[in-house]
Amino acid sequence: xxxxxxxxxxxxxxxxxxxxxxxxxxxxxxxxxxxxxxxxxxxxxxxxxxxxxxxxxxxxxxxxxxxxxxxxxxxxxxxxxxxxxxxxxxxxxxxxxxxxxxxxxxxxxxxxxxxxxxxxxxxxxxxxxxxxxxxxxxxxxxxxxxxxxxxxxxxxxxxxxxxxxxxxxxxxxxxxxxxxxxxxxxxxxxxxxxxxxxxxxxxxxxxxxxxxxxxxxxxxxxxxxxxxxxxxxxxxxxxxxxxxxxxxxxxxxxxxxxxxxxxxxxxxxxxxxxxxxxxxxxxxxxxxxxxxxxxxxxxxxxxxxxxxxxxxxxxxxxxxxxxxxxxxxxxxxxxxxxxxxxxxxxxxxxxxxxxxxxxxxxxxxxxxxxxxxxxxxxxxxxxxxxxxxxxxxxxxxxxxxxxxxxxxxxxxxxxxxxxxxxxxxxxxxxxxxxxxxxxxxxxxxxxxxxxxxxxxxxxxxxxxxxxxxxxxxxxxxxxxxxxxxxxxxxxxxxxxxxxxxxxxxxxxxxxxxxxxxxxxxxxxxxxxxxxxxxxxxxxxxxxxxxxxxxxxxxxxxxxxxxxxxxxxxxxxxxxxxxxxxxxxxxxxxxxxxxxxxxxxxxxxxxxxxxxxxxxxxxxxxxxxxxxxxxxxxxxxxxxxxxxxxxxxxxxxxxxxxxxxxxxxxxxxxxxxxxxxxxxxxxxxxxxxxxxxxxxxxxxxxxxxxxxxxxxxxxxxxxxxxxxxxxxxxxxxxxxxxxxxxxxxxxxxxxxxxxxxxxxxxxxxxxxxxxxxxxxxxxxxxxxxxxxxxxxxxxxxxxxxxxxxxxxxx
Numbered sequence: 001x002x003x004x005x006x007x008x009x010x011x012x013x014x015x016x017x018x019x020x021x022x023x024x025x026x027x028x029x030x031x032x033x034x035x036x037x038x039x040x041x042x043x044x045x046x047x048x049x050x051x052x053x054x055x056x057x058x059x060x061x062x063x064x065x066x067x068x069x070x071x072x073x074x075x076x077x078x079x080x081x082x083x084x085x086x087x088x089x090x091x092x093x094x095x096x097x098x099x100x101x102x103x104x105x106x107x108x109x110x111x112x113x114x115x116x117x118x119x120x121x122x123x124x125x126x127x128x129x130x131x132x133x134x135x136x137x138x139x140x141x142x143x144x145x146x147x148x149x150x151x152x153x154x155x156x157x158x159x160x161x162x163x164x165x166x167x168x169x170x171x172x173x174x175x176x177x178x179x180x181x182x183x184x185x186x187x188x189x190x191x192x193x194x195x196x197x198x199x200x201x202x203x204x205x206x207x208x209x210x211x212x213x214x215x216x217x218x219x220x221x222x223x224x225x226x227x228x229x230x231x232x233x234x235x236x237x238x239x240x241x242x243x244x245x246x247x248x249x250x251x252x253x254x255x256x257x258x259x260x261x262x263x264x265x266x267x268x269x270x271x272x273x274x275x276x277x278x279x280x281x282x283x284x285x286x287x288x289x290x291x292x293x294x295x296x297x298x299x300x301x302x303x304x305x306x307x308x309x310x311x312x313x314x315x316x317x318x319x320x321x322x323x324x325x326x327x328x329x330x331x332x333x334x335x336x337x338x339x340x341x342x343x344x345x346x347x348x349x350x351x352x353x354x355x356x357x358x359x360x361x362x363x364x365x366x367x368x369x370x371x372x373x374x375x376x377x378x379x380x381x382x383x384x385x386x387x388x389x390x391x392x393x394x395x396x397x398x399x400x401x402x403x404x405x406x407x408x409x410x411x412x413x414x415x416x417x418x419x420x421x422x423x424x425x426x427x428x429x430x431x432x433x434x435x436x437x438x439x440x441x442x443x444x445x446x447x448x449x450x451x452x453x454x455x456x457x458x459x460x461x462x463x464x465x466x467x468x469x470x471x472x473x474x475x476x477x478x479x480x481x482x483x484x485x486x487x488x489x490x491x492x493x494x495x496x497x498x499x500x501x502x503x504x505x506x507x508x509x510x511x512x513x514x515x516x517x518x519x520x521x522x523x524x525x526x527x528x529x530x531x532x533x534x535x536x537x538x539x540x541x542x543x544x545x546x547x548x549x550x551x552x553x554x555x556x557x558x559x560x561x562x563x564x565x566x567x568x569x570x571x572x573x574x575x576x577x578x579x580x581x582x583x584x585x586x587x588x589x590x591x592x593x594x595x596x597x598x599x600x601x602x603x604x605x606x607x608x609x610x611x612x613x614x615x616x617x618x619x620x621x622x623x624x625x626x627x628x629x630x631x632x633x634x635x636x637x638x639x640x641x642x643x644x645x646x647x648x649x650x651x652x653x654x655x656x657x658x659x660x661x662x663x664x665x666x667x668x669x670x671x672x673x674x675x676x677x678x679x680x681x682x683x684x685x686x687x688x689x690x691x692x693x694x695x696x697x698x699x700x701x702x703x704x705x706x707x708x709x710x711x712x713x714x715x716x717x718x719x720x721x722x723x724x725x726x727x728x729x730x731x732x733x734x735x736x737x738x739x740x741x742x743x744x745x746x747x748x749x750x751x752x753x754x755x756x757x758x759x760x761x762x763x764x765x766x767x768x769x770x771x772x773x774x775x776x777x778x779x780x781x782x783x784x785x786x787x788x789x790x791x792x793x794x795x796x797x798x799x800x801x802x803x804x805x806x807x808x809x
Contacts, residue, residue: 016040016091016111019135023238024053026104031217032238034137042084049242058082058089072097072105076112098219098236099199106199106219108236139237142223145230147171147188156237184235188220191233197221201240213405215244249415252280256419261426264433266294270314273397273423278316280419281412282383282399284324286315288333288341289387289395289427296435299392308335308342310395318403324377326369339363340384341396348393350385350417352408381407385416389428452480456750457488457567458679461654463662465674467628475502475558476626476673477510481517484793484802486567486684486750489517492579492624492675493560496601505537509558509602520793523562523575524611527599531577534558534603557603561596561624565616567684568748572622575611577602580630580640583647584614585621591644618683621657623647628672629665639665654678684750694743694757696736704732704745708755715749720805723786724755727803730783731757734765740798752788753805760798 019036030053033045041056048056059080061069068075075095080088092112097105133140139156143149149167157164160176167175173185187198198220219236260272270287277285288310292299302308312327327333335342340359344350353360355374360382365371373379383399397420401408452460460480475495483489491513495506512533516526534557561582563574574582574594578601582594597610616622623643630639646664651657657678666674690711694700705725712721728745735743739759748754765780783790787803794800 016093019132019137020091020111021136021138022053022109023138024107024109026106028052028054030056031106031240031243032138036137040083040089041081047084056081068095069107098221099197106217139235141235142232143172143188143192143235144232145192147185147192147233149175150232159237184218184220188233188235191220191222192230195222195224195228195230201244213241214239215241245411248280249411252276252415253418255280256422260419260423261429264430266427266430266434267313269423269426269430271316273419273427274314274316276419277397277399277416278318281404281415282401283403284315284317284319284322284377284379284398284400286325286327286398287313287387287395288398289313290345290393291332293394293427293431296431296438299394302342302346302393304346305337307337308345309333310335310341310345313395319377324373324379324400324402326367326373336363336366340382341398344384344386344396345393348386348388350383350413350420352381352383352413354407355380377402383408383413383416385413385420387420387424387427389421389424392428394424394427394431449479453482454751455480455482455488456682456684456752457486457565458490458681459654460680461658461678463658463674463676465628465662465666467671467673475506476628476675477506478624478675478677479510479513480677480679481514483517483520483564484754484791484804485756485800486748486754488565488567488679490563490565490622490624490677490679491517491560492626492677493558494579494626494628494673494675496557505558508537509533509560513560513562518791520791522611523564523573524609526562527560527575527577527602527609530560531600531602531605531609535605538603557601559601559627563622563624565622565679565681567682567750568689570616570618570681570683572614572616572681573611574614575599575609577609580625580627580636583623583640583643584616585623585647587617587619589648589650591648593640593644616681618681620681621647622679622681623661624675624677624679626673626675628667628674629661629676632667632671634667654680684748688749689746691744691746694732694735694745696741696743698733698736700736701729701732704728708745708747711747712753717749717753717807719808720753723805724753726786727755727783727805728757730780731755731801731803734780734801735759738763738765742797752807754802755805756800756802758795758798758800762794762798764792764794764799765801 017036017040019034020040021032021034022030022037023032025031029050030048033043033048038044057080061079062077065075065077065079068077074097077093078090079093080090083089094110094112096108096110098108099105134153136153137155139153139159141149141152141156148169148171149164151164152160152167160167162175171185172188173182175181184200187200191198200218200220201215217238217240219238221234221236222230223232223234224230256273256276259276261269262272263269266289270289274285274287290299291309291311294311294313309332311332312329315322315325315329317324335345338359340351340353340363343359355361363370364374379400379402381401385397385399386393387395387397397416399408399416452462462478464476464478475493475497477491477493477495479489479491481489481491491510493506493509493513495502495509509530512530513526516529521529538557559577559579561574561576561579563572563582565572574596576596577599581596581598583591584594585591594612594614596612599609600607625643627636630636630643642665643661646661647657649660651660658676661676662674692704692707694704705728708724708728709721712718712724724747732743732745735757739761741760742758743760744756744758746754746756746758748756780790783803786805788806790801790803792799792801
């Protein structure tokens with residue numbers, strides 16, 4: 001058996017102090033803690049407020065007491081409590097329930113001898129009772145049946161800043177006519193009228209006797225006689241400022257988690273950070289980022305003795321227009337070494353300063369504009385919080401107070417650092433995304449033509465629009481390729497998928513199309529060879545390689561439309577591989593979607609492509625585009641109808657026509673890359689083309705030279721007579737010697753002078769190195785020397801050798 005002496009308070013005959021009061025909220029947490037409770041149990045108020053009341057228990061509550069708690073009935077019971085030093089103390093306590101606005105129950109716990117409303121039964125007890133109410137650490141006031149002031153304790157008198165004699169007989173609104181006391185006065189009248197208790201929580205406001213704002217819980221309880229008649233009411237006020245700000249901080253953190261970082265945009269993310277901070281706990285907030293971060297580079301460590309350049313990205317104020325700001329958004333500010341923002345950036349640690357802090361004063365007074373802002377708006381508290389993500393400092397957030405009376409404290413710094421840390425990760429993600437996207441767009445644009453070539457056959461205009469900032473770049477491309485004979489090739493394509501992988505594939509396909517076009521393949525043959533290339537690329541990469549490539553998705557595949565316009569014949573040969581059909585606008589304004597055989601997308605293999613030949617008169621308009629213009633989010637027929645309607649409208653020029661199409665047809669917002677290429681055809685008239693049939697006779701060479709020379713004189717190109725005679729002589733001689741009939745000589749006068757010799761043989765010519773004593777083998781070498789470029793192409797009956805010479809400017 002345990003023979004240790006009983007050291008509990010009850011055993012020693014000690015009772016609780018007269019000012020022992022504890023208030024417990026509906027969740028079981030301590031809301032108020034009197035000085036008497038602290039003296040008895042040894043806890044300071046900050047050690048217990050907000051913690052569960054069960055933490056103070058030294059033993060389980062009696063079963064009867066637990067029943068009263070569950071029923072929300074008043075109770076009186078012995079309770080074993082644990083002191084701070086570990087000793088037990090057993091007290092007889094009384095619990096009085098107070099209903100709150102949310103339907104929960106708060107409990108006012110006092111010693112049983114001081115229970116309200118039991119009241120005293122003799123003179124000595126009555127005196128103690130009066131002293132207890134007078135010295136209760138909670139503001140308490142009593143009002144009569146007309147809600148007029150009767151009496152209050154010392155704490156209430158101090159809070160109101162008035163003596164009891166000054167308030168007696170007045171209503172609360174007459175005592176202090178300032179909101180929200182008008183609403184409390186109305187509720188007090190309601191309590192004496194209905195006899196029902198009212199609980200209300202008030203936002204922070206400053207009572208007349210206080211020097212700072214407080215948040216209060218107000219309990220208005222009716223005072224009744226034994227018959228139940230309402231004689232008046234009591235008002236018990238509990239200071240919940242700390243709990244209010246704790247809840248407010250949690251709300252700010254929750255708001256920050258939902259509002260900050262909703263986009264991959266650096267500027268918008270910083271604006272969201274500033275908005276949350278101003279809404280939560282600051283009067284003016286600025287967000288500055290290092291200049292390197294704004295430019296998308298990786299930030300480097302900052303030397304401690306070096307001025308720091310930052311750019312103001314966002315700022316918000318409780319005042320309209322941010323009049324406190326001394327640096328406008330978008331401008332650069334330089335922080336000198338040792339200044340508060342520079343220290344935050346270099347150390348990576350936040351700090352708060354009062355108006356009298358020497359460091360803050362030195363930094364502020366160094367700039368007359370900043371010093372004037374501090375004086376004018378009475379800025380009294382400043383906090384600097386660095387924006388750090390992944391161990392790297394990106395910028396700094398300034399938080400200032402001038403309308404909020406309380407200065408920043410440690411709790412505010414912890415909250416600001418938590419918000420800044422969350423925002424910094426989003427800012428860094430946005431920065432990284434912006435950098436990667438800029439790199440990808442640079443790659444994509446580098447693979448597209450920097451400028452459209454000058455072509456005699458067509459006038460050109462285009463629009464290239466990458467998808468919006470929320471999407472990855474795609475593989476859309478276009479090209480315009482000058483071919484022999486004054487012809488021009490128009491190409492539009494789209495690689496399946498998005499990202500850098502799609503752009504890289506697009507670049508490879510564009511290069512392949514240019515190579516195949518130089519070989520002068522027909523459109524259907526070119527697409528067939530391009531299809532083989534896509535299949536080969538897919539096999540080379542394989543699923544494992546694609547899975548490891550960032551931005552790769554699915555198999556390699558693409559669509560393409562390839563068209564060749566001949567201005568001499570007025571014909572356009574075209575073929576498409578799974579691509580949307582082109583649209584033709586004739587000179588009379590008729591708009592039609594051309595019925596070009598669709599063909600399979602590139603990469604399927606085994607299926608043929610068919611070419612179509614369309615008569616295109618001079619002044620016609622061809623529109624080539626990718627499906628991003630007409631298809632995303634709607635039926636392709638709807639998009640085509642919008643496109644034809646936009647092209648039907650007369651426009652002053654091709655650029656205006658492009659604008660009209662984008663305005664009428666472009667999805668909003670665009671969800672895929674968009675390419676639009678417009679080409680207005682121009683013809684070459686009979687006066688620009690001369691054709692002669694040449695007999696298979698060596699003597700015909702001289703006649704061919706003479707006819708070419710005469711035609712050049714007619715065109716005013718006498719300066720090209722010698723090189724042209726040389727070219728005609730060599731090409732006609734080769735055709736007669738090595739080719740078959742029919743032989744044809746053609747001169748074309750466009751932006752260049754073109755000489756063509758066709759024959760019935762399909763054997764392609766080639767340059768070779770002639771030996772010293774060889775009689776032949778030098779003809780094409782001479783042609784290559786005098787012509788700007790030359791080549792050959794296959795025709796339906798044989799081949800054509802051509803050479804181009806630039807015209808003098």
